Amino acid sequence: MTVATDAELRSALDHAAAVLGDRARREVPIGPLTTYRVGGKAALLLEADGVDDLRAAAAAVRGTPLPVLVVGRGSNLLVADRGFPGLVITLGAFATTIELPGPDAAVPLVRAGAGVLLPVLARQTAAAGLTGLEWAVGVPGSVGGAVRMNAGGHGSDIASCLVGVRVLDLATGEDKEVAADRLALRFRGSALADHHVVLSAEVRLAPGDRSRAEAEITEIVRWRRENQPGGQNAGSVFVNPIPFQLSAGQVIDELGLRGLRVGTAHVSEKHANFIQADEGGSADDVWALMREVRARVLAERGIALRSEIRLVGFPDTDGFQALSAERVP
Numbered sequence: 001m002t003v004a005t006d007a008e009l010r011s012a013l014d015h016a017a018a019v020l021g022d023r024a025r026r027e028v029p030i031g032p033l034t035t036y037r038v039g040g041k042a043a044l045l046l047e048a049d050g051v052d053d054l055r056a057a058a059a060a061v062r063g064t065p066l067p068v069l070v071v072g073r074g075s076n077l078l079v080a081d082r083g084f085p086g087l088v089i090t091l092g093a094f095a096t097t098i099e100l101p102g103p104d105a106a107v108p109l110v111r112a113g114a115g116v117l118l119p120v121l122a123r124q125t126a127a128a129g130l131t132g133l134e135w136a137v138g139v140p141g142s143v144g145g146a147v148r149m150n151a152g153g154h155g156s157d158i159a160s161c162l163v164g165v166r167v168l169d170l171a172t173g174e175d176k177e178v179a180a181d182r183l184a185l186r187f188r189g190s191a192l193a194d195h196h197v198v199l200s201a202e203v204r205l206a207p208g209d210r211s212r213a214e215a216e217i218t219e220i221v222r223w224r225r226e227n228q229p230g231g232q233n234a235g236s237v238f239v240n241p242i243p244f245q246l247s248a249g250q251v252i253d254e255l256g257l258r259g260l261r262v263g264t265a266h267v268s269e270k271h272a273n274f275i276q277a278d279e280g281g282s283a284d285d286v287w288a289l290m291r292e293v294r295a296r297v298l299a300e301r302g303i304a305l306r307s308e309i310r311l312v313g314f315p316d317t318d319g320f321q322a323l324s325a326e327r328v329p
Contacts, residue, residue, distance in 0.1 A: 034074030040083025080313030114144030
């Protein structure tokens with residue numbers, strides 16, 4: 001793949017800015033868009049208020065080397081302090097609708113906009129007597145991000161109930177429905193690329209007991225509060241080693257790395273597979289600490305941990321982000 005030169009990127013950025021006009025802003029901090037709340041700036045940011053804005057974005061980037069990054073809740077994302085040299089897209093209120101099935105619906109299908117928060121969807125479907133998304137109350141992401149990364153937790157994931165999605169392809173401008181079996185959903189990944197903008201998703205749930213579903217949600221929330229830290233983080237940092245018996249957090253804990261600090265980032269004292277960022281901290285410090293933890297686990301246990309977090313703008317991430325951890329021969 002040909003890598004664009006700095007001059008080509010600047011030209012593409014100026015072109016996109018001219019096409020988008022007042023719709024977009026330059027040099028906007030990305031940190032506030034993520035749960036880590038650290039990182040650099042977006043060279044150009046579009047806050048899409050509707051599909052027409054996304055079609056304009058497609059026209060702005062089509063045929064250019066300008067990279068695109070779609071940010072939902074930003075709960076599984078770390079952007080380097082150097083920032084993102086392309087177009088960042090966020091979705092507005094138009095993508096936060098939830099369509100529940102009527103009482104006489106033969107199949108309980110739920111349509112949710114890409115901007116709907118998973119905990120909100122979990123609670124609303126449970127309140128409607130629909131089961132299958134209780135696990136999602138503990139995942140602080142959006143529906144769009146959940147589809148892109150096949151988000152999951154507590155023994156389930158979005159692939160278990162996803163029927164299909166509506167996607168706008170920025171590379172072609174095409175707006176279409178895509179069946180779930182065409183998305184190649186896998187552990188924390190899918191076939192969706194950066195130029196695919198998820199607009200909504202349809203899930204198939206099951207009728208069930210409302211009180212039981214809400215009780216399960218309450219228990220998940222209780223467990224997470226007791227066992228996982230709040231603050232500035234993006235959840236579990238490393239994928240659990242497979243097929244080894246210990247989780248990534250247990251391996252890190254066995255090495256006594258709780259509290260380990262690099263600059264403005266530290267391994268959580270509450271859960272060893274969480275890395276916390278200080279207020280006003282540095283994304284590059286988080287990245288440096290991830291590499292330090294990985295190096296120590298590799299040296300002491302022979303396990304090459306992989307990042308569960310999507311890393312944007314950092315050098316040398318090849319081999320760092322993968323589907324699972326592996327033992328080095």
